[in-house]
Every structure is written in C-alpha cells, then in structure tokens.
Amino acid sequence: MTRPYRSVLYIPAANARAMEKAQSLPTDAIIFDLEDAVSPSEKPAARDALGAALESGYGARARIVRINGMDSEWGADDARACAGPLAGKAEAVLIPKVNSAADLDVVAGIIPDTPLWAMMETPLAMLNAAEIAAHPRLAGMVMGTNDLAKELNSRFRADRLPMQAGLGLCVLAAKAHGKVIIDGVYNAFKDDEGLRIECEQGRDMGFDGKTLIHPAQLAVANASFAPTEAEVELARRQIAAFDEAMAQGKGVAVVDGKIVENLHIETARKTLDKARAIAEMAG
Template identity: 65%
Template structure:
C-alpha cells in the first residue's frame, strides 16, 4: 500500500523544540531541512542535532526526509556522510537538481531513496530524465526559487509557473514517482492555501509542502478523497462489473459512460483512501 504524502512539513534542523514537536503533528511526511532554513553558522550544529534526534525520536508512520545542502556547498559532503545511511532516514532530498547527473553525484553515498527538488528552469526542462533516474522516489516543487529564477510575478492562479508544474507532474506520472507541490507562503491565509491545494490536487500532485503546522489540516483534507468520491468510485466499479457480466464492455452510471480506464481511476482512488485511513489509524495508536 502506498504511503500518502498529502502534507509534507518542512522543519528547520537547527530548532530542537520544533524537531520534538513534529513527532505529534498530523503530517504524512516531514522534511528535516539542513539547507535554506539553517543559517551558515548553524549548519554543523544543526547536522549534529538532527543526527541525534533521528536516532532516538520516534516519528511513527510519518516519512522522514532529510534535505541536505546543495552540491558545491561546503556542507554537502558532511550531510551525505551523516544521513546517507542513517537508520532514522527514509529518503534524502537533494536541492536544485538540474539533471540526472546531479543524482548520480550523490547516489553512491546514499542508501536511502533519493528525492529531487525541482526548483530551477534547467531542472524543470530535464524533468523527464530526472524522474527516470533509477534511484529516484519523489520530486518536490521548489516554487519560490523557481519563481525567482524565472523572474515571475506572484499571482494567485500561479499562471507563470504552470508550465513548469505541469512538466514535472507529467514526468513523475510517466515514471511512477511521488510528486509534491511547492509551499504557500502566507500561512495565515487559509482561503488562499485551500485554493492552491485544490489547484495542485486537480493538476495531479500527491500533496503539498508546508511551512507551518497550521497548514496541515487543510492540506490533509484537500488531498484526501472525500466520502462522496469513494462512494462514487465503488459504484462505478460495481456498475462496470455488472455490465461485464452481461457481456457488455461499458456501463452507464448516472448518465455517464464507465469504461476500463474509469475503473482503474476508481480503484486508485480507493487505494489512496485506504492508505490514508491506515496512516490515520497508525497515528492514533502512537
């Protein structure tokens, strides 16, 4: 059963209180951030702190992803040495991946699956090749850095970023990778967050990266199938099965055609709902 990634929360690795608090938050996954969220003078302390916390802390069913510093920085080698084979790490996230060669550069030092930050123009243009890398498990949109590189203006509809977002979703789906949307910066704007989550969900993203725990509930709600959607999916499967039993290739439900492709989508939606339910049960048992 697939692990859900509705809500992926960034936690600065230098903040011990935040690291401890994250154990009780309703996030599907946590990105422990050694890169942008940590000042240069704090990098080494943050690395040691995160190493110690991940060795002793229980984060339950939450996926534990460590974002290391980027290639070419003074800290990346130490980060890879510390977390490439760490028992408390489920994946290593590499910033500013421009192509598969960047993943090749770290793959030999990382036992866990690799994730790629998609936050450069070159990276988005090479999304297909990046997604096809044999060690890659997931992709994370870095919309702030991408907008900066593009010189794009902020718009609520994210029109300047849609080509890049769509290219990365296409690449992820072609290779069966997880793909998570970028952050919404105004964490007190619940309506804006909901609208952007709905846009990302409708585009095909698995979930959204978040910068504040207050954003978790909305992301978890929006990226989960509703009860009505699950009920409709079950009805579609049943209607199609009945049609096949009559020797017919398609069914009609509520005035709409139901074909094999609709059944496959319905089954995927139900599997997603079941994975989320299992995650919720595991969190409640902690």
C-alpha cells in the same frame, strides 16, 4: 497500499522543539531541513543532532532529510552523514537545486541505498524534468516554487500563471516514471483560503500533495489532497456497476448517465486505496 503524501511539512533540523512537536502533528511526511531553514553557524550541529531526532517516534510519517547543495561547503558532509550515522533512519534524502540527472549521480555515488528526492526549482530543472524523473534512484520530486519564481523573475499571481509551464512539465515527468510529485509551499501561512485555492489547483493538476511551512496549514492540505466522501462513494458505485456489467458479459457500465470503462475502474481503485491508507495513518 500507496503511502499518502497529502501534507509534507518542513521542519528545521536545528530546532529540537519543532522536531519533537512534529511527532504528534497530522502530517503525512516531514522534511527535516538542513538547508535553507538552518543558519550556516548551526549546520554542523544540526546534522549531528538529526540522528537522535530521527530515531524518535514519528509513527507512519515519512521522514525525509533535505541536505545542503553539493556545491556548498556542507553538502558533501551531509551526504556522507546520510550514508553513515543517518543511514536507515530516513526514507529519503532530498537534494536541492537538481538541474540534471548528473546531479543525482553525484549524491547516489555517496549514498548507496537510500532513495533520493529532487528539489525542482530552476529553469534548467524544468527543461530536464524527464531525465531527472527517469533516474533509477529517484523516488520523488518537490517543487521549489519560491526559487523558481526568483529565477524566472516573475511576478506573484494567485493563479501561478508564470510557472504553469514548469509545474506541468514536472507533473508529466513524475507521472511518466511513476514518481511522487509534491507541490511547492504557500508563503502566507495565515491565509487559509488562499492556501485552499492553491492546494485545489495543485490537486487538479495531479500533484500528490503540498509542501508546507507551518503546522497551521496541515488541515487544509490534508483535506484538499484526500478523496472526498463523494469521490469515495462514486468509486464504490463504479466498481460495483462495472463488476455487474462484466458478470453479464458487457465491457462497460453506466453510472449516473456516464460510461464507466476499465480505465475508470483503475482510477476508482486508486481512490479507495488512498482513502484506506489515509484512514490507517489516522488510526
């Protein structure tokens, strides 16, 4: 059963209280951040404290560690820690500002087993999205839309038109190579309606979920990236109708006046699979 990634919450690895609170939050995954959310003076201590935190009770929530960039003074030590004292305590290591597959090779050479995720946040990353997604150690991609907007020197628009090309390239690359793809953050954490609109846009594009900066955003993201009751019911009716059509020697079925073929059944089964995975996490 596929693990859901509807909500992926950033938690500063230097904030022990936030990490403890995250154990009870309804988030599908947690990014324990050693990079942007931790001040330079706190980075070594945060790295040392992270091991104990990762051993705590996070249940079915995916645990992802975002290390500092390999071009920083902390990146190599972070990577060595993920291969040493942190090994086996997180499902993945998230690498910031990945520009090419070669950037993944550097970290893969230090961390031998843990799956790697890539932050996609530069124009060069957008242009190299296909080769990054094809890397054999890569399991997921996360959009860094704030950094991408800075690099593009684009203006903020609610429809995110300036970064649609980059978002689309990354979704295509991830889907082509079977990798998880998570949308970027929404900065106005008190604006539920704006968040909902952006989540719906991301879901329509094909993103698996959204990165979040505040627990208040969890409910909106979880609802937006979960199958609705109507979608689940339609999936069940499509499968039932198609099974009946096959039993009668027919290659297609008709549901609500629309043709249902095998490709629709694959989508329907994925919908039910995701709904079951979400129910199991909630239970």
